[in-house]
Amino acid sequence: MNQVPEWHVTGDWFDVCSCSVPCPCEFAQPPTNNHCEGVLVWHIREGHYGDVQLDGLNVLALGAFDDNIWAGAKAAMAIFLDERADERQRQALQSIFGGQVGGWPAGFAELIGDLRGVEFAPIRVEVSDDLAYWRVEIPGKVTATAEALSGPTTPSGQRVQLMNPPGSEVGPGQVATWGSRDVMEPTEVFGFRTNFTGRSSKHIPFDWSGPGES
Numbered sequence: 001m002n003q004v005p006e007w008h009v010t011g012d013w014f015d016v017c018s019c020s021v022p023c024p025c026e027f028a029q030p031p032t033n034n035h036c037e038g039v040l041v042w043h044i045r046e047g048h049y050g051d052v053q054l055d056g057l058n059v060l061a062l063g064a065f066d067d068n069i070w071a072g073a074k075a076a077m078a079i080f081l082d083e084r085a086d087e088r089q090r091q092a093l094q095s096i097f098g099g100q101v102g103g104w105p106a107g108f109a110e111l112i113g114d115l116r117g118v119e120f121a122p123i124r125v126e127v128s129d130d131l132a133y134w135r136v137e138i139p140g141k142v143t144a145t146a147e148a149l150s151g152p153t154t155p156s157g158q159r160v161q162l163m164n165p166p167g168s169e170v171g172p173g174q175v176a177t178w179g180s181r182d183v184m185e186p187t188e189v190f191g192f193r194t195n196f197t198g199r200s201s202k203h204i205p206f207d208w209s210g211p212g213e214s
Contacts, residue, residue: 004101005050007092007210012043012127013170014134014203016144016181023200026176028070028167032200037064039144039194040169041136042097042206043125049092049101057082057089058123059097060136062192070167074113078190080138083120090120096210103210104171116190127203131159131177134203142194143185146201149178170206177203 017023017038019031040061047054059082065075081093095101099109124137135145149160160178168174179201186195 004095004210007047007049007096007101007103008208009044009047009054009096010207011045011047011205012125012134012203013041013206014127014136014146014179014201015040015169016146016184016201019200021149021180021200022162022178023202025069026162026165026167026169026202028068030068031065035064035066036069037192038062039136039142041123041125041134041144043127049096052088052092054085054089054092057085057093058125058136059093060121060123060138060142062142062189062194064192069111073111075111076114076116076192077112078116078192079118080121080123080142081118082123084122085120094118096208101210103208104206105208108169116192130157131203133182134179134201135183141187141189143183143187144181144194145183146179147182149180165204168204170204171208174204174206179203 015038025031042059044054044057060080061077063075063077065073067073099106121138127134133147137143162176165176180199
């Protein structure tokens with residue numbers, strides 16, 4: 001049994017994907033047209049891995065899958081880690097998001113059937129305090145911006161939200177805020193294209209922790 005430190009990370013997760021609004025995957029159903037591709041983003045507001053501080057660091061993934069991801073389907077994925085991280089922080093991010101040290105990411109990692117690459121990159125993330133919008137950019141590779149979903153009966157300043165989604169990508173017991181795609185710059189990275197047709201987006205806070213050993 002290898003000793004691993006206690007760890008805890010909290011922050012913002014959001015995606016922008018090819019599904020119609022609302023994304024069926026969030027309801028643990030097959031995606032629109034049985035195919036989903038998109039950008040997934042994690043922004044760590046506060047976090048540590050033992051004595052290694054992780055505040056402010058970002059992770060981005062490009063992914064695609066067919067069929068229901070919650071019923072046995074596997075995803076292809078490429079992962080980008082924040083290039084601002086020093087060596088110890090990089091090792092911590094790889095351990096947590098690679099699912100090697102327990103917690104929710106360990107189960108999520110089992111959904112990946114084809115890991116196409118891991119790369120360090122400048123990841124710029126912005127999440128509005130009132131959840132009016134969220135955006136991410138890796139210059140020259142990925143740019144995605146979404147705005148909070150609204151409609152003719154949505155009260156001004158209020159958000160369309162779902163409590164306890166049955167297909168939450170960050171684990172149980174959270175609140176998903178629905179959005180719609182605003183900007184998606186066309187590029188192709190690791191075989192994933194980011195100019196797909198679709199309008200769905202959602203923001204969910206995450207709060208993960210891991211055991212003292214594995």
